[in-house]
Amino acid sequence: xxIFNNRExxxxxxxxxxxxxxxxxxxxxxxALSLLxxxxxxxxxxxxxxxxxxxxxxxFFLHKVQYWDVLLFGxxxxx
Numbered sequence: 001x002x003i004f005n006n007r008e009x010x011x012x013x014x015x016x017x018x019x020x021x022x023x024x025x026x027x028x029x030x031x032a033l034s035l036l037x038x039x040x041x042x043x044x045x046x047x048x049x050x051x052x053x054x055x056x057x058x059x060f061f062l063h064k065v066q067y068w069d070v071l072l073f074g075x076x077x078x079x
Contacts, residue, residue: 004012022032038044062068
């Protein structure tokens, strides 16, 4: 049984190619490092967690009113 479908495999391959490109170019590597530093600052992390919290509650509400079916994803987080 295959764990990953073709789309997931293709995404992983493209991610690896882009990552290799980033690691090989010095100027891009510096920019990527500063981007990661910015991404993990407290204000950015708070914003990301707030967006995740908001999305969770929207999906939870839509699931409770039987508009969102999480079983279509092959798993159920909400019971």
